[in-house]
Structures are given as C-alpha cells and as structure tokens.
Amino acid sequence: MSCFDALSAAEIARGVAAGDFSAEEVARASLDAIAARDGEIHALLQVSEELALSRARELDEARAKGEALPPLAGVPLSVKDNMNLIGSRTTCGSRMLEDYESPYTATCVQRMIDAGCLPMGKANMDEFAFGSSTETSYFGKTANPWDTERVPGGSSGGSAASVASGEVTLSLGSDTGGSIRQPAAFCGVVGLKPTYGAVSRYGIVAFGSSLDQVGPFGRRVEDVAMAMNALMGPGADPMDSTSQECPVDFLEHLEDGVEGLKVGLVPALSEAEGISDEVRAAVRAAAKALEDQGAEILEVALPHIDDSIAAYYVIGPCEAFSNLARFDGVRYGYQEPGCATLAEQSEKSRAKGFGAEAKRRQMLGAYLLSSGVYDRYYYKAQQARTLITRSYAKAFERADVLLFPSAPRTAFKFGEISSPTEMYLSDMFTISSNIAGNGSISVPVGPGPESGMPLAVQLQGPAFKDRRLLTFARAIERAFEAEGSVAPACAGKGGEL
Amino acid sequence: MALSEHDVRAIAEYARIGLDDEELREMTAYMNDAVALLQPIVDFDPEGVEPTFHPIGDLSDVMRDDVEKPGLDLESALENAHATDDRFFRVPSILGGGGLS
Numbered sequence: 001m002s003c004f005d006a007l008s009a010a011e012i013a014r015g016v017a018a019g020d021f022s023a024e025e026v027a028r029a030s031l032d033a034i035a036a037r038d039g040e041i042h043a044l045l046q047v048s049e050e051l052a053l054s055r056a057r058e059l060d061e062a063r064a065k066g067e068a069l070p071p072l073a074g075v076p077l078s079v080k081d082n083m084n085l086i087g088s089r090t091t092c093g094s095r096m097l098e099d100y101e102s103p104y105t106a107t108c109v110q111r112m113i114d115a116g117c118l119p120m121g122k123a124n125m126d127e128f129a130f131g132s133s134t135e136t137s138y139f140g141k142t143a144n145p146w147d148t149e150r151v152p153g154g155s156s157g158g159s160a161a162s163v164a165s166g167e168v169t170l171s172l173g174s175d176t177g178g179s180i181r182q183p184a185a186f187c188g189v190v191g192l193k194p195t196y197g198a199v200s201r202y203g204i205v206a207f208g209s210s211l212d213q214v215g216p217f218g219r220r221v222e223d224v225a226m227a228m229n230a231l232m233g234p235g236a237d238p239m240d241s242t243s244q245e246c247p248v249d250f251l252e253h254l255e256d257g258v259e260g261l262k263v264g265l266v267p268a269l270s271e272a273e274g275i276s277d278e279v280r281a282a283v284r285a286a287a288k289a290l291e292d293q294g295a296e297i298l299e300v301a302l303p304h305i306d307d308s309i310a311a312y313y314v315i316g317p318c319e320a321f322s323n324l325a326r327f328d329g330v331r332y333g334y335q336e337p338g339c340a341t342l343a344e345q346s347e348k349s350r351a352k353g354f355g356a357e358a359k360r361r362q363m364l365g366a367y368l369l370s371s372g373v374y375d376r377y378y379y380k381a382q383q384a385r386t387l388i389t390r391s392y393a394k395a396f397e398r399a400d401v402l403l404f405p406s407a408p409r410t411a412f413k414f415g416e417i418s419s420p421t422e423m424y425l426s427d428m429f430t431i432s433s434n435i436a437g438n439g440s441i442s443v444p445v446g447p448g449p450e451s452g453m454p455l456a457v458q459l460q461g462p463a464f465k466d467r468r469l470l471t472f473a474r475a476i477e478r479a480f481e482a483e484g485s486v487a488p489a490c491a492g493k494g495g496e497l
Numbered sequence: 498m499a500l501s502e503h504d505v506r507a508i509a510e511y512a513r514i515g516l517d518d519e520e521l522r523e524m525t526a527y528m529n530d531a532v533a534l535l536q537p538i539v540d541f542d543p544e545g546v547e548p549t550f551h552p553i554g555d556l557s558d559v560m561r562d563d564v565e566k567p568g569l570d571l572e573s574a575l576e577n578a579h580a581t582d583d584r585f586f587r588v589p590s591i592l593g594g595g596g597l598s
C-alpha cells in the first residue's frame with residue numbers, strides 16, 4: 001500500500017482500468033488526504049464527497065461491465081470556485097455569492113468529469129479572482145503547503161495548493177493576469193494558461209472578458225497534457241463564442257525534446273529590477289538546461305512590454321466593472337433586507353456583498369470608463385495592446401518560445417504586501433500574455449537554495465502553439481527532476497491506496 | 498489631476514457601491530495611487546495605431562442555427578433569488594414609497 005499522491009494521473013487511470021484499485025478507493029484516498037491535510041492548508045471551500053463517490057461508482061460499474069474507461073478514470077480533481085458545478089455552490093470567494101447554488105455545470109468542468117475525473121471539491125480563490133495571494137477570499141486564507149506562513153499566490157491559490165499538498169492530482173484554475181502561473185510558481189506545480197479561446201469559459205464567472213482563460217494545474221507536465229486533451233478534445237464549445245477548434249493531441253510530442261529549437265531570452269525582463277537573486281539564477285539555469293538538450297538560446301527584444309501593467313490595470317478593471325454590474329442582489333447574490341427602493345437595495349447589497357479589493361477594482365473601472373476619461377485610458381490601453389501583440393509576433397519570428405521568470409520572487413509571507421498597487425506588480429511577468437492572448441506555462445525547477453521555497457520559470461509561446469510549450473516544459477522538468485513533487489510537510493499524510 | 502473625495506463619492510454612486518466615510522477616505526487614496534500607476538498609458542503616444550479590443554483579432558460573430566433548444570428552466574433561473582412571485586423576480590419600489598413590487 002502506498003499514498004495516492006505518489007501516482008501520476010496516467011498511473012491512477014491505468015490502475016483503475018487494470019483493477020489494481022477501484023475509482024471509489026481513489027476517491028476515498030483523496031478524501032482521506034483532504035481530511036488529513038486541508039485543515040492546515042484550507043485549499044478547498046467545499047468538499048464534494050457525494051459527487052466524487054457517485055462519479056467513482058459510475059466508473060467502477062462501467063469497468064465491471066467490460067466497458068472501456070476514459071483516459072482520466074479515477075483522477076481526483078478540484079476546480080476553482082468560480083466554476084459552476086451542479087450539486088455545489090459557486091461562491092467566487094465572496095460573501096456576495098455565499099449561498100449561490102450552481103444552476104448548471106461549466107463546460108470545462110463537465111469535460112474533465114466526462115474524461116473520468118472525480119470532482120473532489122471547490123478551491124479557494126481571491127474574491128472574484130481579484131488578487132495575487134488568495135488573501136482576499138471572504139472565507140479565509142489558503143496557506144502555501146511548503147510553508148504555511150506564506151501565501152500560495154493567487155488568484156487560483158486554492159487550486160495550486162490543493163495539487164501541491166497532494167490532496168488532488170489535477171485542478172482547474174482561471175488566469176486573467178497570471179492567476180494560474182503565479183500560484184503554480186509559488187506552490188511548485190505546473191500551471192498552464194492556454195491561448196485565449198483554447199478552452200471554453202462557459203459556466204465560469206467572468207472577470208475580464210478579453211483576458212480570462214481557463215487552464216489546468218498538475219504536479220507533472222504529462223498530467224497537464226492529459227487535462228488539455230480532456231478540455232480541448234471534444235472541440236469548440238458552441239456555448240462560448242470565443243471557443244476555438246484546435247484538434248491536437250497534447251501527449252503526442254511531449255517527449256520529443258528541444259534539439260534545434262530556439263529559446264528567446266528577454267534581458268529587459270530577466271534582469272529587471274526587483275527580481276530576487278534566486279529567480280534570476282533559476283532562469284539562467286533553465287536556459288542552460290535547454291541549451292544542454294540542444295536548444296539554441298538567443299536574445300530577443302519585446303518593445304512596449306513595459307506598458308503591459310498599465311494597460312492591464314486599465315482593461316482589467318473596466319471589464320470587471322462591466323461584468324460585476326450584474327450583482328445587484330435581485331436575481332442572485334447577497335441582498336440587503338428592508339430597503340425602500342431598488343437603488344438603495346442595489347447600493348447596500350453591493351456595499352456589503354463585495355470585499356475591499358472587489359470594490360476597488362470596480363471603482364477604478366467605473367472611473368476609467370466615465371465620460372472624458374475613457375479616451376485618455378481605455379482606448380489608448382487597447383492601442384498599447386496592439387503594439388504589445390506586434391512585439392510578440394516579431395519575437396516569435398526568431399524564437400519558438402520565450403523564457404521568463406514566472407514571478408519576481410518566491411512566495412511571500414501573509415500580510416507582507418499590504419499596498420494594493422504594490423501587489424499589482426507581482427504579476428509583472430504574466431500580464432503581457434493575457435494582453436496578447438498567447439499561451440504560457442509555469443514550470444517548477446525545485447526549491448530555492450536560500451528560501452527553501454519552490455522556484456519556477458515561465459515559457460511563453462505563440463497563439464495556439466500550446467503543445468510546443470508542453471514539450472519545452474517537459475524538457476525543463478526532465479532536467480530538474482521536478483516532476484511529481486508534493487510539498488514535503490504534506491506528502492504521504494493520509495491518502496493510503 | 499488628483500481625485501477628490503467628492504469625485505470618488507460621485508463614482509461610487511454611479512457604480513452603486515455604498516461607501517462610509519472611512520471607506521471613502523481609503524478609496525480616494527487608492528484611486529489616486531492606482532491612477533498614478535496608469536500614467537504610462539496617458540503618456541503613451543499611439544498615433545495611428547489601431548486598437549485591439551479582443552485578442553482573437555479576426556473573431557467574427559458566431560451564430561448557431563436558428564433552432565429551438567431548451568434553455569435554463571424557470572425553477573433553476575429563480576432558485577437563487579431572494580424574492581420571487583410566480584414567474585418573476587420581486588424588487589422594492591423603483592421610485593420609493595411602496596413595498597415589494
């Protein structure tokens with residue numbers, strides 16, 4: 001007997017298919033690990049025991065009948081709590097949606113379940129995905145499984161922590177400005193933000209409609225590739241007009257290696273001010289590892305990339321203000337009782353339902369979209385987006401992928417960054433690919449020699465070349481032998497299979 | 498141009514977000530910090546550059562066939578509302594002076 005957290009997604013699915021263990025046994029092992037570990041980590045807001053066991057029994061019955069099992073049969077999954085799943089609440093980490101029952105299931109979640117995953121629970125997040133530390137959730141903070149005095153990153157901090165702690169094997173998160181890649185880096189797991197439009201967003205609570213993208217977390221690049229096959233295999237989603245057809249097998253070229261391919265370093269980013277020595281060294285080591293495997297390293301420029309943060313904090317809040325206008329306490333969400341008028345009810349429901357950061361982002365968006373201000377900010381930010389996108393296109397004429405830091409430093413302590421605008425700078429390396437829409441991935445490279453906390457690097461590729469990113473990520477994973485790492489304090493705690 | 502508490506109060510009314518006096522002070526400080534962070538966009542001279550409102554540049558309207566399909570059923574659509582009446586959401590008076598209408 002061993003702990004299920006030592007197994008890859010493929011090993012779990014093979015074990016279930018071969019009858020080495022049942023899907024129900026895996027579900028119970030995951031529930032056991034959650035019970036043993038999540039008290040301290042608080043990665044999950046809800047544990048959906050009945051949903052997980054019921055899906056597991058379906059798979060076990062299918063096997064008993066001799067039916068072929070799907071590729072992720074019995075693989076424990078958590079999903080960020082901005083994704084609807086019938087039978088669970090979808091709170092977005094907010095008092096506003098504390099009691100909101102999912103009226104339907106998001107396409108991405110359904111596709112993972114169809115591929116055999118067991119929905120173990122809903123993962124904590126910064127309120128409405130506004131944040132980089134999961135400290136703004138109304139339901140309390142999530143701790144970093146590597147050091148519980150530190151943040152897991154955000155906004156998909158619960159997703160990253162649930163995978164890093166070994167409570168589940170896979171998780172889904174959403175990334176509007178780095179919300180998959182930065183927590184993946186802080187928690188030492190793989191996190192992929194696919195190209196905009198690659199994965200359906202139907203059933204996800206919207207934040208920034210021209211920026212949001214759903215993607216997977218895993219402890220291995222191969223697990224993430226399998227999740228991408230589940231998410232994209234069924235084709236474009238007719239329920240989401242941004243969803244694109246992209247028929248590729250993400251496992252097909254995973255082990256191809258990187259010989260003869262070109263990796264672009266952007267000195268202005270890799271050597272930027274504010275990056276810790278450990279992170280700087282990690283990028284150099286990753287470049288060397290790729291070079292040792294036959295890749296060519298070259299320097300490329302990304303003009304206008306410095307404007308990304310300002311462009312993002314115009315576009316993001318404007319889109320957020322528009323999207324969150326729907327929360328008025330009438331059709332769903334917190335409702336202030338005893339109000340005399342609809343306007344009073346709306347104002348008071350929003351005042352009490354939203355937390356401080358959700359109010360700040362909406363206020364900023366409301367201001368930037370107001371008459372006389374719009375032209376100075378919103379329109380020009382969209383022009384900046386054109387130039388940033390062109391910079392990428394030019395860089396990708398010379399390089400197959402770009403290599404960046406994922407975040408300027410390793411996970412910081414709770415409360416260490418108290419200024420909202422200072423917190424915004426922690427996304428300095430991730431925002432640009434949301435602005436341009438291209439895919440990007442954070443890959444762990446092992447714990448830092450000084451901090452002892454996970455270090456990671458980020459790879460960015462051209463739009464709809466996400467499979468290539470996984471090939472590069474696998475090359476890095478191979479070099480650093482980083483695959484499968486569960487946070488040391490959690491590994492093997494509960495979860496016997 | 499710095500935003501005053503008066504300006505921020507007006508934005509809060511427009512955004513329908515009630516703020517007490519302390520929140521108003523904090524929000525005003527935040528708004529001025531955030532607007533300062535956005536200065537590169539004001540300084541940016543993008544003459545002649547087309548804006549990109551959406552990362553998929555050639556995305557066009559996606560229309561499905563005009564065929565009747567089941568949508569969200571009434572019960573599900575109303576289940577998260579605090580006040581309903583028959584097939585409707587109930588709201589307080591819009592102009593004031595009444596109860597739930």
